[in-house]
Amino acid sequence: MMRIDVLSLFPEMFEGVFQSSILKKASEKQAASYNVINFREFAEGKHKTVDDYPYGGGAGMVLKPQPIFDAVKAIQQERKEGQPPRIILMCPQGERYTQQKAEELAKEEHLILICGHYEGYDERIRQELVTDEISIGDYVLTGGELGAMVVVDSVVRLLPGVLGNEASPVLDSFSSGLLEHPHYTRPAEFCGLKVPEVLTSGNHQLIEEWREKESLRRTLERRPDLLENFPLSSKQKQWLEQLKGERKS
Template sequence: MMRIDVLTLFPEMFDGVFGASILGKAKDKGIVSLEAINFREYSNNKHNTVDDYPYGGGGGMVLKAEPVFGAVEDLMAKKEGGSRPRVILMCPQGETFTQKKAEELAKEEHLVLICGHYEGYDERIREYLVTDELSIGDYVLTGGEIPAMTVIDSVVRLLPGVLGNESSAVTDSYSTGLLEYPHYTRPAVFRDWEVPEVLISGNHAKIEAWRREQSLLRTLRRRPDLLEKAELTDKERKWLATQEQNQTT
């Protein structure tokens, strides 16, 4: 079972997320343990404050090191054996979260995600406690809770037994290095718009070839930057070059 702990000042934000949809089912199946912990409980002062003014002056408040270290160290002390958890700081300065990173984290036994608020973190949290810093994009939110939910959802759906169809995660956009091909379902004709004939032909080889071609074409049109690192055959690269030329003429 994978274990995921979230350190947050607002654990109630995770109640619905952890109890519904794919995450709720994964938790009920015993595939993952999900818990939100209020690190204010680890404050070492009578007022339970977790932030203070920054040394050197400046606006905003800074998250103190003591409660965060205390919460993580308590989690590690309660853990029975196993490797040290990946301790992830949700931060707009961090590495941009990607599908590849989700696949990497899905192999871990234990993840601890730290959600900050205020102006920032005491730098000693970065230097001496965390193993990773992650950002979900080049923008700033009021806290790390929503980014943490994004990371958790992306990771948990990759665990064996979570999705009904195990191949779903494999063919997702970005898992193959390309954007996913178009999908269709019944009816075959909707408002005079027809499903591509190849998909109802029953010829699986032709269907796979069509899907690969559509995936390449969609990536070329929407995210051509992904093609630079994608594993493509010489034939596919020549075909893409022709398609790109056709787009510009």
Template sequence: MKISILTLFPEMFDGLFSHSILKQSQQKGVVSYNVVNFRHYAKDKHNRVDDYPYGGGGGMVLTPQPLFDAVEDLQGQTANKQKSRTILLCPQGEPYSQQKAEELAKEDEIILICGHYEGYDERIREHLIDEEISIGDYVLTGGEIGAMVIADSVTRLLPGSLGNDQSAVTDSHSTGLLEYPHYTRPAEYRGMAVPDILLSGHHKNIDVWRRQQSLRRTYERRPDMLESANLTDEDIAYLHSLKSKNK
């Protein structure tokens, strides 16, 4: 997979792609990162990429020409333009989720556009991109942090990125529920013991316990997620028992 990022501050990504899973994934050939300063596409003699908004108002607006040229150049480097997906990082976009990360991980290439200043010329939204994504209901200085979030969350879903590909499958939100609690050695620490079920070696019972713990944790911390979770009859019965105990 190829992840291209259009930004005015490419140096912000140096640390991100030089450590941990993202570095290892690139070394293994699972993913390649291409960070591009779209100021290099500006045709203005001062390399300006922004201008005052028509109609007045505060702040500067990104002009269309540099971004159009940058995206078209990247698409021209792809054998099939239909295989690239162009995304605008914007607080007006679709809220980002694990399900969206899983969807993007199936693409051959994604192009992430990081905005700055007051906003984008509307023609960028209407004629250049495929979609807009927001990582939360708040405003950041630019889209770089949002692009980092997407790059990280998508990369770890790619086969071969993690030491165990099943790790991503059981993550919080991947199953529609929050993840169950984990324990490791020692079996007892300062009087705090690992649950006996995890030491039993009975894998079927452990699976049941983990599922119930995921349900409990989701019920207690994010009950809104249960409305769209894929629940079995056993799950529903367990949730009813939790609600009865809390009455």
């Protein structure tokens, strides 16, 4: 079972997320366990202050190192066995999150996610505590909670036995390096729009070829940057040239 600890000043934000949909099923199947900790509880002093003014002046407040260091230490003391945890700082300065990173983290036994607030973190948290810094996009959120939810959801759904169909995460967009092909379901005709005949032909080889080609088409149209480093087969290269020709005509 993967253990996931989240350090947050607003633990109530996670209640609905962790108790719904796939994340709830993962917990019921004992594939993952969640523990959200308010690191204010580890702050010293009467007022449990977790932030302070930055040295040198400047706008905003900075999270102090002591509460976060002590919270992580308490988690590690509680769980003495197994692999050391990956300690992830949710931060706009971190590496941009990808499906490949989700697949990497899904192999771990224990994740600790730190959700910041205010202007930023004391630099010593980065230097001495964390193993990874992650950003879910080039924009700034009020805090790291929403980003942490995204990371947890994308990782947990990859754990064995969580999804009903084991092929689902393998076929998702970005898992193969390309965007996923279009999907259709019943009825075969709706508002004058028909399902492509190949999908109702029963010829599985032709269906797979159609899906592979449409995956290339969609990637070319929407995310051509993904094709720059993608290892195309000779057949895929031929299809890609055809698709480029269709766009020019």
